[in-house]
Amino acid sequence: MSSKIAVVGCTGAVGIELVKCCHARKSVFGDAPPDLYASARSAGKTLDTPYGPLTVVEFNVETLKAKAYDFIFLAVSGGFSLENAIPLTTNASGTPTYVIDNSSAYRYHDEVPLVVPEINFDSIAALDSKLIANPNCTTAIAAMALYPIHQEFKLKKLIVSTYQAASGAGEPGMQELLEGCKAHVNGDARPENKIFSHPLPFNCIPMIDKLQENGYTKEEMKVAWEMKKIFGTDDIKVSTTAVRIPTLRAHAEAITLETEKDISPQAVVDCLKGKPGVVVEDDPANNVFPLPLTCSGRDDVSVGRIRQSLIFDNKGIDLFVCGDQLLRGAALNAVLIAEAIVTKK
């Protein structure tokens, strides 16, 4: 049976990946392409997709409700989601429409599940919610590596420093980086910046998203808030420094963790082995470790540089993770939520 799917915000970096991820799971969702929606500005455009050329339709909440979709993916602003996400969960025919929202609008609402399907898929049924929030990219990528460790060794503390790609600011962010690099190699030492607060080429910017009262940015606090909600615990202390670096679409993170139980690098390797969505690449003597370039376009999160902590000794580990920001950090995670709903119900 085929699923009826809509992608709202289909022209953005995440929207484009959503369509590709659906196509890669035709065996689950069926051969029919998703319907593509965007703002009036993009309506009528034709997009090249793996399904062939598809035409963009202007978003209108009533149009979508009338279509009785099984799944609506929102790759839009938080404000747009706040206005439309809940109305879209009901439709004309009364069948369930799951709305999977990539914005942060509903992530911290107690009644809305925040889901990494490999970790807490059950929270959707537990909350009996048709609106499902997709996590922040940095959180989702780290969670793939950390949850198996948490299950076996119980996490107490997480110190995270991020190396985040331009794609976190969407297609315009990637374009600004590429054009800025072009200008820089042609002799302009401080190329123009509109998307980022400072020029990103040959720079790194230690501030992402808005400043909070405690001096951390919202991007940094998201990791703490969301990790706890996804893992279902308040007992982990999380501190993050979120830094934008001149990479295109894969985020990396240096993580120091403290556990309740004794832990070792070999125990981490053993514990991650065979876990879905995560792969250990840890042979530094042969220059094998997670890299943004090799993780770009790949579904799995890569984990490497696994070593005993010099701070927390036998109860601590340092490691490095890397994952595609547009895939596990956004589109793939959302589509895997839908896949789990289709295959498990």
Next chain:
Amino acid sequence: MSSKIAVVGCTGAVGIELVKCCHARKSVFGDAPPDLYASARSAGKTLDTPYGPLTVVEFNVETLKAKAYDFIFLAVSGGFSLENAIPLTTNASGTPTYVIDNSSAYRYHDEVPLVVPEINFDSIAALDSKLIANPNCTTAIAAMALYPIHQEFKLKKLIVSTYQAASGAGEPGMQELLEGCKAHVNGDARPENKIFSHPLPFNCIPMIDKLQENGYTKEEMKVAWEMKKIFGTDDIKVSTTAVRIPTLRAHAEAITLETEKDISPQAVVDCLKGKPGVVVEDDPANNVFPLPLTCSGRDDVSVGRIRQSLIFDNKGIDLFVCGDQLLRGAALNAVLIAEAIVTKK
């Protein structure tokens, strides 16, 4: 009175900065330019310097000993330093020659002082040594921000994640990054790499220097070994993840620290105020924080994003530092050691 100075390894990225730093301190060292030495391959070349054009002479240990220099700066490999640094401390006339070595060859020798002049200049007299080791760049940059904090609040733990520039691999590293970026923006997604273990453009590489038995790299362990030696304590636990990013010449570091005494962001700002070689740039609401682009070519280390730790609470701080790798991380620190010897003796 004028100091007689030699720069060995004058054609490299650090060598070039050494000459500039000496020129900037003509009031201390006098108007005469340093003598420039390099390998046979560069001998006879003329370098453009702030003193005007200077000719490179082939290095020969006896030539230098005959010249009775006051200061010899070594910007050469560890192997070269091991062979030549000690012989160079004695000269024909019997006057003292201070050899200031930028390599890691002698940094961990108990009888050789490892010096950041603002912190432990006294260790030169205490060890009565004419050979002085210049610290690793990552260590020297962090130390400028951390030592005043250590003095007032006593550091217990340091967790450091680095964002290191291509200049750490010298001029060839910077060239490879620039040429790789040019190739990348012209369509080559994986430009050639010889200096770095993987292509650096649009990538980050979480491994710098050789792997040690404990799973950390030598670059990561240097921060631990050198911070303790410079601060004169074994009581600080230090863990580092050293990552190369596509920046040109300033290193950045995200640091989480735990202290013995209660500490606050304001107390850190107060404690760093007026300290030599360090400046607080911490107004994130107005996009003011340390940046590699603004720290390049600047003597002072910049500190920002100062916030109360979410891990160590009232006894912890998160902060971000940035400094020019070729200046405080190498040439400037070495020249400031010589300046302190001239002005304090």
